[in-house]
Amino acid sequence: MLTGYDIIVFGSSAGGYSALAEVLPQLPVDLPQAVVVAQHLHPGSGEYMVEYLSRRCRMPVREPEDKEPVLPGVIAVAAAQYHLLIERDRTFAFSVDDKVNFSRPSIDVLFESVAAVYGPRAVGVVLTGANADGAAGLRAIKAAGGLAVVQDPASAETPFMPRSALAATAVDHVLDLAGIARLLG
Amino acid sequence: MELREIHDIEISLLLEAIFRRYGHDFRHYAMASMERRIRHGMERLHCRSVTELMGRILHEPATFQDLLDSFSITITEMFRDPAVYAFLRSDVIPYLATYPFIKVWHAGCASGEEVYSLAIVLQEQGILERTTIYATDFNEAALERAREGIYSIARLADYSRNYHLSGGRTTLADYYCADDNSVIMAKSLKDRITFARHNLASDQVFGEMHLIICRNVMIYFDRTLQDRVFSLFDDSLIGSGFLCLGTKESLSFSPLAGKYRELDRHLKVYRKSRD
Numbered sequence: 001m002l003t004g005y006d007i008i009v010f011g012s013s014a015g016g017y018s019a020l021a022e023v024l025p026q027l028p029v030d031l032p033q034a035v036v037v038a039q040h041l042h043p044g045s046g047e048y049m050v051e052y053l054s055r056r057c058r059m060p061v062r063e064p065e066d067k068e069p070v071l072p073g074v075i076a077v078a079a080a081q082y083h084l085l086i087e088r089d090r091t092f093a094f095s096v097d098d099k100v101n102f103s104r105p106s107i108d109v110l111f112e113s114v115a116a117v118y119g120p121r122a123v124g125v126v127l128t129g130a131n132a133d134g135a136a137g138l139r140a141i142k143a144a145g146g147l148a149v150v151q152d153p154a155s156a157e158t159p160f161m162p163r164s165a166l167a168a169t170a171v172d173h174v175l176d177l178a179g180i181a182r183l184l185g
Numbered sequence: 186m187e188l189r190e191i192h193d194i195e196i197s198l199l200l201e202a203i204f205r206r207y208g209h210d211f212r213h214y215a216m217a218s219m220e221r222r223i224r225h226g227m228e229r230l231h232c233r234s235v236t237e238l239m240g241r242i243l244h245e246p247a248t249f250q251d252l253l254d255s256f257s258i259t260i261t262e263m264f265r266d267p268a269v270y271a272f273l274r275s276d277v278i279p280y281l282a283t284y285p286f287i288k289v290w291h292a293g294c295a296s297g298e299e300v301y302s303l304a305i306v307l308q309e310q311g312i313l314e315r316t317t318i319y320a321t322d323f324n325e326a327a328l329e330r331a332r333e334g335i336y337s338i339a340r341l342a343d344y345s346r347n348y349h350l351s352g353g354r355t356t357l358a359d360y361y362c363a364d365d366n367s368v369i370m371a372k373s374l375k376d377r378i379t380f381a382r383h384n385l386a387s388d389q390v391f392g393e394m395h396l397i398i399c400r401n402v403m404i405y406f407d408r409t410l411q412d413r414v415f416s417l418f419d420d421s422l423i424g425s426g427f428l429c430l431g432t433k434e435s436l437s438f439s440p441l442a443g444k445y446r447e448l449d450r451h452l453k454v455y456r457k458s459r460d
Contacts, residue, residue, distance in 0.1 A: 063433075065433055065434070065435050066403065066404050066433050066434050066435060067408060067411075067435075067438055079432075079433060082404075082433055083218075085217035085218060085221075086217065087215060087216060087217050088216060088217075093215050093217045093218060093404065094401075094404040094433045095218040095221075095404060095405065096260050096261070096401045096404070097218065097221070097222070097260065098260060099260075104260075109221070112221075113217045113221075116189075116217075116220070117217075
């Protein structure tokens with residue numbers, strides 16, 4: 001378990017469901033960090049992601065609402081069709097602004113807001129995916145003094161997203177999913 | 186002083202400058218998204234700092250207009266969240282139908298796709314003829330697009346699918362004329378819609394409404410401005426009137442929550458108490 005951090009944000013796309021299902025269930029319920037996930041979703045997917053992860057995780061999983069406080073003990077999942085951000089007072093915020101990297105929710109949007117709010121107390125984790133979303137966001141987290149973690153592309157179902165993140169940032173940890181779970185849990 | 190704090194001062198001065206120079210009040214917008222939009226504006230206008238952007242905004246009205254458009258461009262679609270329209274058909278319109286005349290306020294209508302969607306639903310449920318829809322937005326350019334009601338044909342397949350998911354009774358093609366690239370919404374719908382400029386951050390109450398729809402607008406406001414707008418809606422809504430918010434928005438943090446009953450937890454449709 002990590003200390004000195006208040007939040008862990010995950011970004012994933014193609015292959016993300018199974019990657020998240022391998023890492024998140026291993027996080028202990030008393031994890032001191034808030035956990036927030038931006039997984040690229042099909043517009044019509046509703047709350048399927050919440051159901052999918054709820055069945056597998058010990059921690060409760062939910063889609064937050066506007067202005068809800070960001071707290072540990074819950075896995076908060078970005079909703080389809082909305083960007084998820086975090087405000088300075090550590091509450092959730094949403095937007096329906098343009099897609100970023102063809103995505104809404106966008107990992108960069110979430111990670112950049114987290115970097116601005118949490119600075120060195122944030123951990124960013126980029127997992128499997130087929131586009132470059134997350135690379136700029138992880139760079140922002142690292143630049144603000146946070147911890148940058150990337151799934152080892154060799155272990156990723158779709159390696160493009162981890163590779164893009166590695167190319168953009170001096171990453172602290174490059175690990176397979178079991179390694180990420182051990183590091184965080 | 187940390188860079189971050191200096192940046193905060195610059196942002197708040199920029200918003201103050203916009204307010205005092207042009208009267209548009211963004212001072213109580215939710216900051217995370219606002220800062221992204223300002224950053225984009227700086228990139229597009231090649232400004233190296235917020236202060237430089239502020240200088241240009243103060244002296245160049247055209248630059249301000251450009252920034253304003255980028256501040257207010259939100260993405261919408263026809264029958265966005267089809268389940269909401271299905272719920273309006275089944276659980277709201279039957280009550281509206283008991284009134285001889287019906288007034289609906291669609292606040293923050295942007296480019297109008299959702300207003301026309303609502304008009305279609307009202308038409309199919311048989312009450313459009315006795316309904317006036319007031320569709321408002323603070324951005325004149327967006328309102329103009331809404332007034333024209335011309336949309337790209339590229340997204341029509343999605344809109345049509347949404348329409349059917351919303352419980353549509355015929356075909357979406359009944360409500361527009363198409364050419365090669367675009368569709369124009371039917372005059373019979375437009376005739377029931379009054380487009381008007383209205384700024385939720387500064388303008389006043391808007392008549393005695395039976396239904397107010399304001400979706401994905403409140404997410405851009407901070408708690409203070411949300412409270413103002415909720416009370417504006419409360420003052421504009423008749424007893425037993427309906428309020429429909431975006432699916433991530435909620436009345437539950439508002440002081441007015443006690444006066445409203447949540448009809449559907451996911452769709453965020455509320456009904457005001459009888460007074």
